[in-house]
Amino acid sequence: MPRLDELDVEDPPNTQEATRPNGPCQELPERAGTGQERTGKDFGSRVELALGASNHLLNARNSPRYVAQVLQAVTAVATKLERTTRPFTGVGPSEMEARIGAVDLETPLPDTAAALQELEDVYLRDAVYFHDAKYAAHLNCPVVIPALVGEAVLSAVNSSMDTWDQSAGATMIERRLIDWTAERLGLGIDSDGIFTSGGSQSNLQALLIARNHAVAGLRQDPARTGLRLPALLDTLRIFTSEDSHFSIQKSSSMLGLGFDAVISVPCTPDHRMDPAALAEAMAEARRAGLTPMAVVATAGTTDFGAVDPLAEIAALARAYGAWFHVDAAYGGGLLVSCRYRHLLDGTRLADSVTVDFHKTFFQPVSSSALLVRERAVLRHITYYADYLNPQSAALAAIPNQVDKSIQTTRRFDALKLWLTLRIMGADAIGALFDEAIDLAARVGARLEAEHDFELAAPPQLSTLVFRYRPRLDGGGRLSEDDADVLNPAIRAAVFTSGEAVVAGTVVGGRHYLKFTLLNAEATLEDISGIINLLRRTGAGLLRREVAA
Numbered sequence: 001m002p003r004l005d006e007l008d009v010e011d012p013p014n015t016q017e018a019t020r021p022n023g024p025c026q027e028l029p030e031r032a033g034t035g036q037e038r039t040g041k042d043f044g045s046r047v048e049l050a051l052g053a054s055n056h057l058l059n060a061r062n063s064p065r066y067v068a069q070v071l072q073a074v075t076a077v078a079t080k081l082e083r084t085t086r087p088f089t090g091v092g093p094s095e096m097e098a099r100i101g102a103v104d105l106e107t108p109l110p111d112t113a114a115a116l117q118e119l120e121d122v123y124l125r126d127a128v129y130f131h132d133a134k135y136a137a138h139l140n141c142p143v144v145i146p147a148l149v150g151e152a153v154l155s156a157v158n159s160s161m162d163t164w165d166q167s168a169g170a171t172m173i174e175r176r177l178i179d180w181t182a183e184r185l186g187l188g189i190d191s192d193g194i195f196t197s198g199g200s201q202s203n204l205q206a207l208l209i210a211r212n213h214a215v216a217g218l219r220q221d222p223a224r225t226g227l228r229l230p231a232l233l234d235t236l237r238i239f240t241s242e243d244s245h246f247s248i249q250k251s252s253s254m255l256g257l258g259f260d261a262v263i264s265v266p267c268t269p270d271h272r273m274d275p276a277a278l279a280e281a282m283a284e285a286r287r288a289g290l291t292p293m294a295v296v297a298t299a300g301t302t303d304f305g306a307v308d309p310l311a312e313i314a315a316l317a318r319a320y321g322a323w324f325h326v327d328a329a330y331g332g333g334l335l336v337s338c339r340y341r342h343l344l345d346g347t348r349l350a351d352s353v354t355v356d357f358h359k360t361f362f363q364p365v366s367s368s369a370l371l372v373r374e375r376a377v378l379r380h381i382t383y384y385a386d387y388l389n390p391q392s393a394a395l396a397a398i399p400n401q402v403d404k405s406i407q408t409t410r411r412f413d414a415l416k417l418w419l420t421l422r423i424m425g426a427d428a429i430g431a432l433f434d435e436a437i438d439l440a441a442r443v444g445a446r447l448e449a450e451h452d453f454e455l456a457a458p459p460q461l462s463t464l465v466f467r468y469r470p471r472l473d474g475g476g477r478l479s480e481d482d483a484d485v486l487n488p489a490i491r492a493a494v495f496t497s498g499e500a501v502v503a504g505t506v507v508g509g510r511h512y513l514k515f516t517l518l519n520a521e522a523t524l525e526d527i528s529g530i531i532n533l534l535r536r537t538g539a540g541l542l543r544r545e546v547a548a
Helices: 040-054 063-083 093-101 112-122 145-157 169-185 199-218 247-254 275-287 310-319 331-336 341-349 375-380 391-395 414-423 426-449 480-497 524-547
Strands: 192-196 236-241 262-265 291-298 323-328 352-356 368-372 453-455 463-468 501-507 510-516
Touching (some): 063 112, 169 192, 169 331, 169 368, 169 414, 192 375, 199 236, 199 247, 199 291, 199 323, 199 352, 199 375, 236 247, 275 291, 291 310, 310 323, 323 341, 331 341, 331 352, 368 375, 414 426, 426 453, 426 524, 463 480, 480 510, 480 524, 510 524
Parallel strands (some): 236 262, 236 291, 291 323
Antiparallel strands (some): 352 368, 453 463, 463 510, 501 510
16 A cells, blocks of 8 residues: 555546436336346446445555545645634525535536535535634534544444444443543442433433432332333422523433423522522422432533532432432533642532533544443443344343443444543643633633623633623613614624624523633634624624614
């Protein structure tokens, strides 16, 4: 195989397109007789088509083609990054829908170069680029290069993480990373877990375990022993803060409990769950004959980055026999922080924890994990299929990861984190998150000093919730109702301009703007530029409103 520096990045000759019919494959006429024979000409066309298609299969014979085509794609992305000067172009949905709808998917393009050129028109040109310093909207991080190396490897080898006979070394790498994460969380030697697609799936699996754990407890009552699952769900309740992630409510609904099984607990002014309010809510539920199934604390709320008082909440959960889950999808990056690690100290008391590596570990989507204190509770997920993971395999200690997962087929996403740790190290990942947290503190101080912006709360991690509410000629501020109309309009106008991307949220029924800062290379000057853009846009919208 040639060295990379000797490769021509153009495709080897492509024989498939020359014989590919225009349009979907048509059924060929059958010969009289068996009904299964084809004419020699038709048979030859199909063989030629299959042979052409086989040139695109990744194998030893096609490895030069693989390298050449992937290099073309990498070069296209690298070139785009070098030439992109803003996070977005401002394109609208109708234009993109028309552009992509015009593509004839029945007619292949002649080669990879042509396909990548088309991709520039339908995707790359108008993608939202999270690496740009003026992207400050959602929990989308710029990704580290070692993880992209892992992405390239895992996609090509294509291990499926459900069974040992499909993954071998990949299984052991994933298990080692689960142990490493659980150790950092302080969950103890009996801990375990599984990689998932994201925080929502991790939270769903945690609450599924909590539900089944609670049901097992209810069935110890002789009067309930013979009841089927639906009859046991009516009294189960989940307690979580009013600022927790919406996936808690969605999970409750999907688990057959209903949205109203989630009891929303008020927060203190710093947007952390109020332990006194939680104690009152749990006591009231118990008096009403309800069963506290789970308490979900958040370590890094989506809007405010707040970390709930984990130790106090854990004590209350334990007092009521409720499962204690910590949603650290956002705050999980604190595990590798050099300066803010202490904020996660209470995770050692949790029964289960969600961590999203594709947020504050700077990994490409998707990469998340659910960790549990006691590996035995994962039995609530296990189902043995004779063709895939028979019970005999478990008895023989064959490590089939599907035994722990609500997914069957799973990508080897753990490889991205593995290579990141082996190339960069945990401290370097933590340093990136620390920089984002420090930047948020500096931006928060800047917003507090501005006369025409209001900061909803001091930053706790790397998010800031604020709004544009200038003083009017009479000296008073823009009214609350007018600010509710103005701020979403500012966000939409800035997004359409493509000069920056910011998020929006609602606090206390009022509309706010939001920065989510995860780019360690963004500077106070960069974010100040966005603030000035928001101010100019807001002032312009107000002038037009007055003129109208």
